[in-house]
Amino acid sequence: MKQDEPTIYESVLQKGYSRRTFLKMCAALAATIGLDFSQSGKVAHALETKKRVPVIWLQMQDCTGCSESFIRSSYPKVESVIFNMISLEYMEVLSAAAGFQTEEAEQNVLKKYAGEYILIVEGSVPKEAGYLTIGGRSGGDLLREAAEHAKAVLAFGTCSSWGGIAKAKPNPTGAQPISAVLKGIPIIRVPGCPPIAEVMTGVIAHIVTFDQLPETDMLGRPKAFFRHRIHDKCNRRAYFDAGLFAESFDDPNLKAGYCLFKLGCKGPTTYNSCAEMRWNGGVSYPIQSGNPCIGCSEADFWDNGPFYTHYSKIPLTQTTINPETWGAAAVGAAALGVGAHAGITAAVKHHKEKQQDKGDQNE
Amino acid sequence: MIRMSKRIVVDPVTRIEGHLRIEADVQNGKITDAFSSGTAIRGIELVVKNRDPRDVWGYVQRICGVCTSSHALASIRAVEDALDIHIPHNASLIRNMMNGALNLHDHIVHFYHLHAFDWVDAISVLKADPKETSRIAQSISPWPNSSPGYFKSVQDKIKRVADSGQLGIFANGYWGHSAYKLPPEVNLLAVAHYLEALDWQKEIVKIHTIFGGKNPHPHYLVGGMATPLDINMDNGIHSEKLEQIDQLITQAHDFIHQVYIPDLMAIASYYKDWGSKEIGGGLNNYLCYGDFSTKDIRDTKLYRSPRGIILNGNMNEILDVDPHDLNQVSERIDHSWYTYDGKDTGSRHPWKGSTEMNYSGPKPPYEYLDTNKKYSWIKSPRWKSHPMETGPLARLMVGYAANKGDYRAIADDALKKLKLPLSAMHSALGRTLARGLDAGMIVGWMRDDFNQLISNIRQGDQTTFDNSKWEPKTWPDHAFGAGTSEAPRGALGHWIEIKNGKTANYQAVVPTTWNASPRDSADVLGAYESSLRGVPVADPKNPLEILRVVHSFDPCLACAVHLTDLTDQSKTSIHVQ
Numbered sequence: 001m002k003q004d005e006p007t008i009y010e011s012v013l014q015k016g017y018s019r020r021t022f023l024k025m026c027a028a029l030a031a032t033i034g035l036d037f038s039q040s041g042k043v044a045h046a047l048e049t050k051k052r053v054p055v056i057w058l059q060m061q062d063c064t065g066c067s068e069s070f071i072r073s074s075y076p077k078v079e080s081v082i083f084n085m086i087s088l089e090y091m092e093v094l095s096a097a098a099g100f101q102t103e104e105a106e107q108n109v110l111k112k113y114a115g116e117y118i119l120i121v122e123g124s125v126p127k128e129a130g131y132l133t134i135g136g137r138s139g140g141d142l143l144r145e146a147a148e149h150a151k152a153v154l155a156f157g158t159c160s161s162w163g164g165i166a167k168a169k170p171n172p173t174g175a176q177p178i179s180a181v182l183k184g185i186p187i188i189r190v191p192g193c194p195p196i197a198e199v200m201t202g203v204i205a206h207i208v209t210f211d212q213l214p215e216t217d218m219l220g221r222p223k224a225f226f227r228h229r230i231h232d233k234c235n236r237r238a239y240f241d242a243g244l245f246a247e248s249f250d251d252p253n254l255k256a257g258y259c260l261f262k263l264g265c266k267g268p269t270t271y272n273s274c275a276e277m278r279w280n281g282g283v284s285y286p287i288q289s290g291n292p293c294i295g296c297s298e299a300d301f302w303d304n305g306p307f308y309t310h311y312s313k314i315p316l317t318q319t320t321i322n323p324e325t326w327g328a329a330a331v332g333a334a335a336l337g338v339g340a341h342a343g344i345t346a347a348v349k350h351h352k353e354k355q356q357d358k359g360d361q362n363e
Numbered sequence: 364m365i366r367m368s369k370r371i372v373v374d375p376v377t378r379i380e381g382h383l384r385i386e387a388d389v390q391n392g393k394i395t396d397a398f399s400s401g402t403a404i405r406g407i408e409l410v411v412k413n414r415d416p417r418d419v420w421g422y423v424q425r426i427c428g429v430c431t432s433s434h435a436l437a438s439i440r441a442v443e444d445a446l447d448i449h450i451p452h453n454a455s456l457i458r459n460m461m462n463g464a465l466n467l468h469d470h471i472v473h474f475y476h477l478h479a480f481d482w483v484d485a486i487s488v489l490k491a492d493p494k495e496t497s498r499i500a501q502s503i504s505p506w507p508n509s510s511p512g513y514f515k516s517v518q519d520k521i522k523r524v525a526d527s528g529q530l531g532i533f534a535n536g537y538w539g540h541s542a543y544k545l546p547p548e549v550n551l552l553a554v555a556h557y558l559e560a561l562d563w564q565k566e567i568v569k570i571h572t573i574f575g576g577k578n579p580h581p582h583y584l585v586g587g588m589a590t591p592l593d594i595n596m597d598n599g600i601h602s603e604k605l606e607q608i609d610q611l612i613t614q615a616h617d618f619i620h621q622v623y624i625p626d627l628m629a630i631a632s633y634y635k636d637w638g639s640k641e642i643g644g645g646l647n648n649y650l651c652y653g654d655f656s657t658k659d660i661r662d663t664k665l666y667r668s669p670r671g672i673i674l675n676g677n678m679n680e681i682l683d684v685d686p687h688d689l690n691q692v693s694e695r696i697d698h699s700w701y702t703y704d705g706k707d708t709g710s711r712h713p714w715k716g717s718t719e720m721n722y723s724g725p726k727p728p729y730e731y732l733d734t735n736k737k738y739s740w741i742k743s744p745r746w747k748s749h750p751m752e753t754g755p756l757a758r759l760m761v762g763y764a765a766n767k768g769d770y771r772a773i774a775d776d777a778l779k780k781l782k783l784p785l786s787a788m789h790s791a792l793g794r795t796l797a798r799g800l801d802a803g804m805i806v807g808w809m810r811d812d813f814n815q816l817i818s819n820i821r822q823g824d825q826t827t828f829d830n831s832k833w834e835p836k837t838w839p840d841h842a843f844g845a846g847t848s849e850a851p852r853g854a855l856g857h858w859i860e861i862k863n864g865k866t867a868n869y870q871a872v873v874p875t876t877w878n879a880s881p882r883d884s885a886d887v888l889g890a891y892e893s894s895l896r897g898v899p900v901a902d903p904k905n906p907l908e909i910l911r912v913v914h915s916f917d918p919c920l921a922c923a924v925h926l927t928d929l930t931d932q933s934k935t936s937i938h939v940q
């Protein structure tokens with residue numbers, strides 16, 4: 001990048017913020033990306049010396065839900081992401097330019113910032129070119145071109161990560177995840193339909209701040225956000241452990257907080273931060289609002305339904321259950337892959353560590 | 364191909380949802396013909412085949428993440444129509460508030476983030492005098508963020524971005540174009556509110572999060588809402604969350620009446636020449652299914668946004684529209700990449716639909732589409748062979764003609780301030796104006812619905828779900844249903860056929876399918892195409908005027924393009940020229 005461009009810190013100062021505000025922002029950022037407070041100095045240092053990172057955001061077969069979710073970010077606020085942290089050089093939803101001027105802007109970024117820009121992709125890619133063209137070119141072609149010199153490729157959402165809704169049976173357009181098109185290029189998967197806003201901005205903040213990619217699990221998902229199942233941190237979990245379940249949607253116990261497992265909740269097989277971070281600035285998440293989780297961050301979740309049917313037998317109580325057995329049962333029941341098993345093992349390990357606290361959580 | 368006129372292509376059309384391409388022929392500085400093409404498809408209706416009808420809302424909700432909620436709502440209404448399920452009043456109020464919140468979010472994001480740069484020159488902000496901006500702001504609104512220092516700080520923000528060489532979203536805009544008419548000070552006002560609206564939009568959606576768990580894509584439920592409404596339960600929706608809803612509605616009301624509408628009126632006053640039928644008017648046929656019932660969705664007389672059709676701008680007659688009538692709504696495929704039972708043409712009611720995807724466009728990369736043949740993934744919906752415009756303008760015109768609620772008073776007041784006649788509403792400016800007035804009315808209805816919910820709770824009614832027809836064994840073996848809603852972009856209809864507890868057929872005919880429709884075999888144009896004819900284009904290389912007209916509809920392409928049939932998948936094929 002050109003040397004005369006201001007660093008993130010400079011650009012924050014120029015925007016009229018004080019150093020104190022800047023440090024506060026760093027602390028909030030550190031918390032967002034899962035660091036403890038003592039590490040906010042690292043964040044501050046990084047932001048003082050970094051330029052705004054150029055970003056290209058491509059939309060393939062999508063619904064724009066991931067872009068919409070992205071602009072809901074509270075910590076950091078999306079305005080601060082767009083104007084202080086990254087430079088959104090190509091994004092159809094917000095770009096002032098249109099038509100060939102947009103294409104031209106993208107081509108400029110590809111050349112000017114080769115090896116420096118982050119590529120974000122929303123949506124799946126159809127096998128046949130005619131199902132998706134932009135500016136007269138096929139989606140796959142545009143994607144390959146943009147990925148070639150990207151510093152990192154982020155798959156935002158379940159469609160670009162796993163294929164998503166378009167790939168659901170019978171997959172009418174032959175939709176594929178971007179990994180099928182970008183063979184050999186490492187991809188960070190940030191699944192969810194859509195992903196939580198602060199998970200998306202948190203991953204960006206991680207890369208911008210530490211100048212390194214976040215650690216991922218075997219499926220390429222950042223551990224900071226996808227290490228646990230929703231079930232592990234669910235606000236209704238104590239009721240599951242106690243064997244107390246809502247039986248129907250007009251069951252008064254649903255309002256009392258009973259577990260939604262019998263109503264089909266996929267929380268026990270879904271890796272995401274919904275229960276931990278919650279949605280839209282921590283307001284709620286589907287299970288808290290009375291709805292069984294549909295498992296929207298898992299591969300091929302659309303074909304793992306129906307939504308309101310549960311998979312496995314419900315153990316009478318969880319308080320004395322052997323966690324090793326439970327982990328295995330959950331995997332078998334949901335027919336998940338090897339990667340998921342690795343994740344579950346991690347969850348079980350965590351579960352073991354937490355065993356001594358169990359007594360307090362149960363009624 | 365030899366053309367007398369110059370063909371210009373805008374692809375991608377940005378600041379919309381989805382993948383839209385416009386090809387327009389320009390002669391002597393005016394558009395003589397225009398072609399609207401949707402260039403992407405996923406085939407979601409095929410995906411819902413054989414699924415549990417109670418699950419379908421979740422699949423079809425993913426038609427669109429911008430009007431997230433609209434499709435889920437229309438879907439559960441279609442299922443409830445088919446299975447004769449009646450939902451509790453509280454569920455209806457919650458759904459209304461969620462639909463209201465969506466409309467407000469959408470209208471405001473559209474105005475500031477998707478449409479504003481067609482009227483507002485962001486870079487001219489650098490020349491503005493913040494003191495003058497402050498004076499203007501205080502003369503049109505009591506909104507507190509209006510000091511010279513505040514506008515100076517916004518100006519500085521834009522200056523830093525401009526100076527950094529990293530223009531980001533402002534890169535390559537049509538800045539300095541002769542069609543921009545606002546003084547720099549008004550541009551600065553609009554850009555300041557662009558940033559405030561970016562902050563506000565993440566708040567209003569919390570209504571979805573509280574009632575439906577998340578946004579985008581909140582959860583819905585056939586038979587009511589799963590919302591655990593209980594004021595005496597720690598895990599219920601109680602006074603704390605209800606207070607939050609109350610506050611969000613108040614904030615929305617203030618933002619709309621103190622920021623959005625005053626800005627809209629101020630900007631419109633500089634673009635009154637765009638309030639003419641010749642510029643962006645188009646069909647003057649308006650379709651509304653109506654919505655926001657005060658009680659039961661089945662009783663269309665209780666809709667605050669009324670149902671009806673206006674043809675050829677005739678405000679003296681409102682025609683009735685019935686989604687259940689097989690002779691009213693249909694979809695044609697004359698210029699769309701589909702076939703009906705192997706034939707290239709035909710017209711079908713959504714319940715009777717039969718379609719195969721059949722791409723016959725040019726092989727990418729291509730320069731132009733062959734618009735004499737099929738040229739879009741969007742079909743051509745027609746009401747008794749008439750193309751229709753849907754959306755806030757349609758709602759305003761039908762509401763005005765029906766003299767329902769405050770429609771006339773609000774429209775007359777705005778037009779009086781701008782010194783424009785009612786006929787000026789049939790235009791690009793009218794469409795943008797109507798959207799703001801629509802938001803002003805909807806936020807009032809949300810307040811009324813919230814008060815009604817509180818009143819119901821006070822009287823001991825906290826029911827949000829009816830379980831009596833949840834189990835498939837209570838359903839008929841074979842049933843048809845239609846669900847409608849007024850989405851941000853207008854009349855939305857979903858049609859379902861349920862057989863033996865499964866979804867046998869599913870169709871959605873959505874607002875942007877109506878508006879972005881290609882022409883049909885009788886050469887009857889869709890709303891975008893029709894509204895673009897006659898529009899002046901000062902500089903074909905920088906067709907700002909095209910964006911202005913197309914954006915006035917608030918295009919939503921992922922919505923518009925969907926596979927409307929569940930035929931044998933093996934028929935799906937791609938023909939590459």
